[in-house]
Amino acid sequence: MYKASEKDISATVNDFVRFCNFIDQNNPVLTKKKGVLGKKDLFELNSLLAHKKEVVAPNFQQEAYPVIDLLFNLALAGKLYQRIADHKGNVHLIHTVRKDEFDSLNIFEKYAFLFETFWTRYDFGEIANSYIFSRNPIDRVVETIAFSKPGEELRRGAFSGYEMDDPIFSSYSVIIQYLDYFGLCTYIPVVENGKKLTKYDDRIEAVIPTEFGVNVCKILAEYDILNWNIPWLKKNGLYEKNISDNSHFGVDLFSQLMNVRGRAKASRSRKRKHKRESVPFYKLLEPVFPEGVLNKTVTAEIHKDVEGNYVFKVSLGRGVWRKIKISSRHTLEDLHDAIQMAFDFDNDHLYSFFMDGKKYSDNAYHAPLLDEGPYVNQVRIGELDLYEGQHFLYFFDYGDSWEFDVQLLQINRDEPLLKKPEVIEEKGKAPRQYGYYYDDDDEDDDWGE
Numbered sequence: 001m002y003k004a005s006e007k008d009i010s011a012t013v014n015d016f017v018r019f020c021n022f023i024d025q026n027n028p029v030l031t032k033k034k035g036v037l038g039k040k041d042l043f044e045l046n047s048l049l050a051h052k053k054e055v056v057a058p059n060f061q062q063e064a065y066p067v068i069d070l071l072f073n074l075a076l077a078g079k080l081y082q083r084i085a086d087h088k089g090n091v092h093l094i095h096t097v098r099k100d101e102f103d104s105l106n107i108f109e110k111y112a113f114l115f116e117t118f119w120t121r122y123d124f125g126e127i128a129n130s131y132i133f134s135r136n137p138i139d140r141v142v143e144t145i146a147f148s149k150p151g152e153e154l155r156r157g158a159f160s161g162y163e164m165d166d167p168i169f170s171s172y173s174v175i176i177q178y179l180d181y182f183g184l185c186t187y188i189p190v191v192e193n194g195k196k197l198t199k200y201d202d203r204i205e206a207v208i209p210t211e212f213g214v215n216v217c218k219i220l221a222e223y224d225i226l227n228w229n230i231p232w233l234k235k236n237g238l239y240e241k242n243i244s245d246n247s248h249f250g251v252d253l254f255s256q257l258m259n260v261r262g263r264a265k266a267s268r269s270r271k272r273k274h275k276r277e278s279v280p281f282y283k284l285l286e287p288v289f290p291e292g293v294l295n296k297t298v299t300a301e302i303h304k305d306v307e308g309n310y311v312f313k314v315s316l317g318r319g320v321w322r323k324i325k326i327s328s329r330h331t332l333e334d335l336h337d338a339i340q341m342a343f344d345f346d347n348d349h350l351y352s353f354f355m356d357g358k359k360y361s362d363n364a365y366h367a368p369l370l371d372e373g374p375y376v377n378q379v380r381i382g383e384l385d386l387y388e389g390q391h392f393l394y395f396f397d398y399g400d401s402w403e404f405d406v407q408l409l410q411i412n413r414d415e416p417l418l419k420k421p422e423v424i425e426e427k428g429k430a431p432r433q434y435g436y437y438y439d440d441d442d443e444d445d446d447w448g449e
Helices: 006-026 039-046 066-077 097-103 107-121 125-129 137-146 174-181 211-220 230-235 251-260 281-288 332-342
Strands: 081-085 091-095 185-189 204-209 309-315 321-327 351-354 364-366 391-396 402-412 422-427
Touching: 006 039, 006 066, 006 091, 006 107, 039 066, 066 081, 066 107, 066 174, 107 230, 107 281, 137 174, 137 211, 174 185, 204 211, 211 281, 309 332, 321 332, 332 351, 332 391, 332 402, 332 422
Parallel strands: none
Antiparallel strands: 081 091, 185 204, 309 321, 309 402, 321 422, 351 364, 351 391, 391 402
């Protein structure tokens, strides 16, 4: 039976270690709006990696570096690092006790932890909700590689079954770049020849499974990723309180989701060859690793619920803002009510909080009357893992589209918790919610200048 060697996984682990060393040694300041690495830091870090992007100048944002963006999100999703603001309000990545525990693992255990974090905690966004001929694209890729031969070139049509339309080579090519990082395949990129590619153009010419990748994918093909992926499960109704830093995944969490939805049956998969017990994901990799190398993983808990009073600056355009203080025990629904009162709106429409600041993203909490959760009345402020300096979007009224920028200014941990939210400071006159209700005297209203 095939057994992996350190050679199969060393590039994956070493690049993550290089990323961590760069963060620890340089302590880079993250960007103010998105809280990610800046262009100069990205350019320097990229030059240190084995999985590097071919660039000649620091002209790209983090999302243009697929591997660095993956490393950054693995560090946060695995809770090895947290975003923390300094006394000047600059936000940095600071390592946690879980990073110390990660450092003590052997190379196989480090790889298994990183892959488990990727499979269970990485937010695949729109990819997780997409389908290629009735299958999730990630499952489609895994199944195709599992039934391929190591070294075989897979070209357009190999994943979709339709040569004229195979988004794995274009709009979903990032999946292949991720699996390349984890050593499951390599790929031949399309040569751009000066042409700027759109997301609909092919970016990959061929995918080449590795022997390690074929054997890992044979294991993964038995388990739909959506049974394991926490961001997807949360989007579909699994509550934050059901998840710990060391939850067992698969059947365990998916069963909880089905219970939340009131379903008796805990499986939606097309195939279940045997009844599975709830196990840590990393243990699934044992058959392809040398015997006895997977003994430990990262287990330290990071306290999720940060108690205190939170001060938010809620802005609506230039020069119009309100500072709202609210306790950690209040919900996002309470924050919504406070914003409505602070701006003298009528609280008469649906709304959402987009926690990554991106309108219509999956990283969101919604009004209780919307069709899909998670919902604002199900999560407390202190459970959101917010950091001082963080921005997110409060989107009110899906017709008129009011967009409020919400920034967390401060967490006061040493004062009594407020029973009710308070407006503690304000600037500028709020606009009328319905602009067509005005008289002649209102035409010159100042919106905050």
